[in-house]
């Protein structure tokens with residue numbers, strides 16, 4: 001709780017600085033020649049506010065992250081900690097309990113040993129809380145001093161604030177990049193550990209998938225970790241069956257909506273499609289598992305396909321295709337609409353029919369957007385988990401028969417991570433290797449999509 | 462009404478290429494063109510002038526039924542092309558637009574290669590069977606549009622990579638590739654600089670011998686330079702129509718006089 005005080009201070013001090021600076025700038029204004037300043041008072045206010053609030057805010061964020069640990073270290077270095085067991089679960093439980101009582105989350109201790117630690121915890125917390133407040137105040141004062149010595153009537157506060165805003169925006173984008181990078185690094189790290197136990201050759205080219213979570217981790221049988229059936233299942237369901245459904249339907253609905261539908265129909269159909277995009281995938285999942293899959297099996301049996309199973313690649317792929325229709329159609333819609341009206345008029349004035357105009361002018365001109373939409377749809381489909389978990393089955397079959405059950409990379413990631421094996425076991429670690437491969441595939445797809453878009457852009461503008 | 466000033470008084474006229482009779486055009490309830498009658502002759506350039514919003518484009522677009530593409534537009538009256546009513550029910554708009562080509566205000570080449578831009582019309586209308594024939598049409602059209610020398614080595618470049626003036630000539634070449642009888646031009650030079658404009662005007666003058674050309678323009682000088690007939694529109698009405706030289710030196714209507722001397726518009 002007390003570690004949040006610097007945060008409140010950041011806001012409070014920043015606001016105070018903002019108000020004072022604005023008042024001061026108004027005074028500049030009244031004394032300035034013709035009552036004009038190079039920067040509006042509001043920019044002076046923001047300049048001071050940012051210089052005060054910014055550093056304190058950064059400190060507050062760091063403080064919230066580390067102060068708990070500092071308190072703990074302080075307690076451990078005190079005399080009361082010497083009675084603690086050296087390590088293990090009991091030690092952690094005692095420390096936790098003492099901390100909870102000290103900070104008021106719990107009323108009394110249940111473990112007697114914790115009692116002696118409550119007071120040291122309380123003292124340390126108070127101490128660090130004061131330290132935090134003091135540092136925040138010093139930082140705020142320093143920032144304020146710096147800002148206020150520079151606020152003069154002719155100070156270019158506007159440009160400085162612009163620079164500050166730029167910096168904040170840059171930081172925001174950095175967060176996303178760093179997160180991606182962090183995810184990637186963990187993935188690589190765990191994947192390397194996995195490949196220490198199973199050879200990449202076995203993993204990437206083996207055709208049998210059947211990790212045994214109970215097997216001795218020291219003598220891992222690499223031949224049980226052949227991921228080809230998973231890759232195949234992923235591609236067959238996500239990139240082939242789903243696309244056979246989604247591309248024509250998505251494109252045709254985009255063409256209908258942009259070119260043929262009268263505004264009243266468009267007003268209903270477009271939101272309906274967008275709702276389709278908002279349906280949680282788990283809902284699609286049970287639709288696939290309970291409705292589509294049995295229907296497909298019955299149909300297959302009726303036409304004499306004997307090995308049709310109640311979980312099939314076809315069911316999962318078809319429902320997945322329906323799920324991504326909105327993705328394909330809305331990007332295609334946008335890029336067809338973005339083709340200038342002049343193109344359409346030009347073609348119609350040449351005597352082309354509406355249909356010819358669409359096929360020969362609009363679609364080629366809109367192709368970058370359409371292709372990008374399809375690539376995004378593929379990468380969404382192969383990353384999709386819920387539908388395959390519910391409808392495609394768990395058996396790693398390497399077959400091109402869409403009526404059989406298949407499994408995908410995402411399914412196996414879930415299965416391996418939630419399995420009985422320990423975190424150190426290759427069966428669990430294989431999830432990271434699978435995730436890594438999936439990550440690379442989607443990355444390549446997205447880069448390829450950008451490439452395609454760029455090439456067509458160059459050709460078309 | 463302006464019926465008595467409507468037709469140029471010339472005895473040696475052949476039958477008109479286009480004859481519009483009492484044409485009115487509405488956008489919803491709003492009347493944009495009010496009972497206009499006019500004869501357009503082949504081997505002539507006819508200029509439509511008038512202040513912005515007076516309905517020149519709207520009227521021009523009735524000749525190839527481009528107003529059909531605007532849901533709110535509705536038209537009354539009749540327009541005959543070589544004596545045949547183009548608004549009659551059996552009329553094939555595709556055929557009509559092959560006979561009546563159009564060039565727009567802003568150059569609008571397709572995002573395809575220069576070659577494909579020209580080949581577009583002939584392909585749609587099945588004018589050529591072989592690649593060789595299309596090649597011939599492409600070259601001939603580009604030559605006629607005065608663009609061949611500039612682009613003959615880069616036919617595979619995108620049409621949109623050309624300069625504005627070249628793009629506009631490409632659009633003219635595209636229009637003449639299907640061998641039309643009439644070419645409609647809606648302010649074809651308004652997006653171009655004086656040099657590109659001069660080239661287009663020269664081109665219009667050369668093309669005149671083969672086609673009936675109707676050009677909408679805001680430039681009095683341009684109308685005077687390229688056209689033989691001029692029609693002055695005002696608020697949806699055809700105020701005056703006659704030989705360009707007469708309109709500019711000796712207009713019958715005060716409104717025409719005011720417009721061409723720059724008093725409004």
Ligand SMILES: Nc1ncnc2c1ncn2[C@@H]1O[C@H](COP(=O)(O)OP(=O)(O)OP(=O)(O)O)[C@@H](O)[C@H]1O
Pocket residue numbers: 488493511512513514515516517518519520531533
């Ligand atoms: N698509 C449309 N929908 C509704 N009204 C329109 C439409 N197009 C034109 N109009 C109206 O019809 C009238 C004539 O327009 P038009 O474009 O024919 O004028 P114009 O003489 O070509 O003008 P400009 O010289 O500016 O091109 C204008 O009042 C215009 O607002």
Ligand SMILES: [Mg+2]
Pocket residue numbers: 517518519647677
């Ligand atoms: Mg116009």
